[in-house]
Amino acid sequence: MLPGATSVLIAGGGPFGLMLALELGRRGVAVVLVDQDEGTAVNPQAHATQARTMEHFRRLGFADEIRALGLPADFPTDVAYFTRFAKHELARIALPSSSEAKRMVRSLKGSWSAAELPHRCAQKFIEQVLRRRAEALPGVTIRYSMRLSAFRAAGDRVEATVEAVDNGKKQVGDGEKQVVRCDYLVGADGARSTVRQQLGIRYGGETGVVRDFVGGRMYAVYARIPEFYRAVPHRPAWMNVCFNRERRAFMPAVDGKGAFTLHTQLRAHEHEDRLSVADAGAMVQAAIGARLEVQVLARDTWTAGHSLVAERFGEGRVFIGGDAAHLFTPTGGLGYNTAIEDAVNLGWKLAAVLENRAAPRLLDSYEVERRPLAVRNTGYAKRFADSLGNYQPVAEIEDDTPQGEAARRKAGQYFDAHGRAEFNIPGITFGGRYDGSPAVAPDGTAAPPDSANTYVPSACPGGRPPHLWLEDGRSLFDLFGDEWTLLRLGKADGQAFIGAARNAAIDLKIVDMQSEEARELYEADLALIRPDQIVAWRGNETGAAGEILRRLTGHG
């Protein structure tokens, strides 16, 4: 039996639901999370954890645990393009292994001035960590094989009906229903979200885009290919992309020891229901260009060609986030990462409202901040999908002739530029901004322009705080508090903020950084950082601190 009442009920335990449970649970909020599946993801799913997501995992204390997952520590995370994986290599973007990433990040400047670099690892491994961490929190209850089937607003609460699911039969249990009363309900229930549909919220944007590749019905084959690294004459890569006229595919390495997931687009005559395990194996062999043994572990289908964002991110005491609120084509690796940032954003706000440290109006800023980011990020993903999927192989691409060689050289130049654009995206990961939000106090300065491949560190309120490494080896972000932080970088002592925060029962950590570099980076004596590590305000001394804090916590 589930508890009959809780503060927050989360329907769905993918990355968004689990991360939200963590953000709430660590702040002492009572949470019940139900998921209709038997456990966390079985198939690998997403493979790219962006640097900003890694910085949030670091804030929560488990970035190193995540970085140790997936590929071996010395396995390069290169992105490589081939005609077929065992045939001609067309282009390669060299990217660091996880041990190199940890070393490199300490000396990078400019666009990659960061506490963490991206990590390449299957979502199924990450979900296991999020689940274990969330379950360890005293107020968090997680139950699988239970689905949210309906809900209704009931005054200042929500009444949700949860049903047991017989996963053996993939059926809803008969009569095993329970009502859970909650202060807030969150739909973390993925693309077919029951919560979004019951609220009558539609997705807007584009769907059903057709491309030669990543625009149509996709077939995923999770397989072990024991001889791959012995038989293939190229250096190992994390992301393997093949480009020929018979079978286009991308195939990330899952463990660096022979497990992969191949994603290919089904042709008009191919129907998933009629494809056998042997057919799936043959698809993998066609992509490799060699008849290596393929042990098929699982198969799945998904659709590429969506760039969808929900018209609203909730109603009253009900919110949606993650895939329930936006659906991506996975080029650029942004769906799960956008979901994680939704959870980070909603988590501190819900906790602050439930604990009376903020007014309910603060929750309006969730949609104000996250919806434009979802539109932005689905737009970037679509551009990458167009660039990858609309570029088509010419007939002679595999020929051992001068024409074939010329075609491969041309394709290689194209993929070199495409790969750098899709996989070197500090501007997307660090440059998301919340300008115009009521939970940000602008200072009249202009934010740097939005650009996928360049990030300009800026403490202009509404964006990620500029990062720097301290002499003792710590990241500046490691000094930030669990909730609010006041960075003192110059002469001003910030007493007005300290007093106002005390009066409003706001947990404010004071961090003194008397360094010229930091003062120059932040261009002010004081910077106020929100619990989700966003610059809320910056300036020199102010007498209006009380008013600013009231506004930032939904009272203004």
Ligand SMILES: Cc1cc2nc3c(=O)[nH]c(=O)nc-3n(C[C@H](O)[C@H](O)[C@H](O)COP(=O)(O)OP(=O)(O)OC[C@H]3O[C@@H](n4cnc5c(N)ncnc54)[C@H](O)[C@@H]3O)c2cc1C
């Ligand atoms: C091939 C592929 C590759 C991808 N690669 C990347 C990548 O590299 N990087 C990236 O960022 N993203 C990637 N994505 C996208 C990423 O997988 C999703 O964006 C991410 O899983 C969304 O997380 P979520 O928690 O919102 O939803 P989901 O992961 O879909 O989780 C929803 C959960 O809700 C449960 N549920 C559904 N209905 C109910 C209900 N009524 N009651 C209870 N539980 C319910 C489901 O069982 C499920 O566990 C990829 C996607 C695909 C298909």
